[in-house]
C-alpha cells in the first residue's frame with residue numbers, strides 16, 4: 410500500500426501563535442505513528458515560523474518510523490541535516506513571504522549546486538528527495554543531480570478550479586510519475602492533498618508515498634490525531 414508521511418508543522422504553528430510549549434509536534438508525531446503513519450515530516454524553515462530546532466532534535470530521537478526533514482538547500486540547513494541525520498531530506502524552494510511552499514525546485518538552473526549538496530548528504534547516508542513540479546525537464550535534471558527520490562508537487566492539481574483544469578493537472582502528474590519511475594526514482598507526491606482529492610493520486614501505482622500535512626492536522630483538531638491519520642490511511646486504501 411502507498412505509504413503515508415504525516416507533516417506535523419501546523420501543530421507547531423498553533424504553539425508558536427502563543428510562544429508556549431503546547432501543542433507539541435513531538436507528541437503529535439507519536440500519535441500519528443499510533444494511527445499508522447509510515448513517516449513523520451517537518452519543515453525547518455529559515456524563519457523558524459513553526460518547527461524549531463528543538464523539535465527536530467527530539468523527533469530524531471523519538472520517531473520510530475522515518476523522519477523526513479524538508480528544508481531549503483542552504484549551507485545552514487545542510488549543516489543541520491548532517492548533524493541531525495534525518496532518514497530523508499526533501500529539498501524545497503523557500504521564500505520568506507510565502508504562506509506555504511509555493512512552487513517546485515528549479516533543479517535544472519541550479520544543477521551543480523544541488524548535486525554538491527545532495528552528494529554531501531548522501532555521503533552521510535541521508536536519502537535525498539527533490540520537491541519538483543510535475544515537469545519532465547525537472548525530473549531529468551533531478552536524475553543528473555543524482556537524487557534518490559522526487560516528490561511531485563500536487564498543489565496545482567489540488568487547487569484546480571474547473572474539472573478540465575483538474576484533469577490536465579492530473580495527467581501531468583501521471584506522466585511525471587511514469588517518467589520518474591522509469592528513471593528508477595522513488596516517486597513521492599504531496600501538497601494540498603486532503604480527504605477528497607487524495608484517492609486519485611494514491612491510485613497511481615508509480616507513487617509509493619504521499620506526504621500530507623494541513624488537511625490531517627485540521628481534521629486532527631476535531632477528531633484527534635490518531636483517528637485523522639487512520640482515516641487518511643483508509644482513503645489511500647480506497648475503503649473510505
Ligand code: PXP
Pocket residue numbers: 416418452479499501509510540560598599600601602620621622623624
Ligand atoms: N510536501 C512538501 C514538500 C511540502 O513543502 C509540504 C508543505 O509543507 C507538503 C508536502 C504538505 O503539504 P500540505 O500541508 O498542503 O499537505
